[in-house]
Amino acid sequence: xxxxxxxxxxxxxxxxxxxxxxxxxxxxxxxxxxxxxxxxxxxxxxxxxxxxxxxxxxxxxxxxxxxxxxxxxxxxxxxxxxxxxxxxxxxxxxxxxxxxxxxxxxxxxxxxxxxxxxxxxxxxxxx
Numbered sequence: 001x002x003x004x005x006x007x008x009x010x011x012x013x014x015x016x017x018x019x020x021x022x023x024x025x026x027x028x029x030x031x032x033x034x035x036x037x038x039x040x041x042x043x044x045x046x047x048x049x050x051x052x053x054x055x056x057x058x059x060x061x062x063x064x065x066x067x068x069x070x071x072x073x074x075x076x077x078x079x080x081x082x083x084x085x086x087x088x089x090x091x092x093x094x095x096x097x098x099x100x101x102x103x104x105x106x107x108x109x110x111x112x113x114x115x116x117x118x119x120x121x122x123x124x125x126x127x
Contacts, residue, residue, distance in 0.1 A: 020047075021041065022097075023048070023096060027061070027062055028060070029058070034063050038096060042065070044067050046068055047065070047070075047092070048064075048065065048091070048092050048096075048097050049064050049070070050062070051074065051088070052089075054086060054087065056083075063098050074089045
């Protein structure tokens with residue numbers, strides 16, 4: 001019985017390590033809304049795919065589980081025109097990797113700028 005329990009624990013651990021989870025939503029303009037729902041991808045879906053369609057001020061975001069082949073094909077044919085209209089596709093394959101990178105970049109810039117502002121205030125007070 002001990003060997004069976006050990007094997008069961010091993011298989012459950014193996015499953016959780018190999019499973020991919022992606023944020024999912026269908027045609028919403030809010031990335032925050034998309035990031036409220038996540039699902040575990042089922043084979044053969046091994047990639048998180050994010051598609052953003054842009055037409056002027058209107059943006060539609062779709063996030064889903066996909067196969068790498070399908071996502072790579074969509075990514076290769078995605079394009080934006082000179083006015084920024086069209087679509088963008090992003091593929092990634094790590095746990096919940098299809099969260100918005102724009103928000104992350106904005107936060108990093110803000111956090112990097114904060115020490116610079118504090119340093120400027122300290123220098124002005126000493127001078």
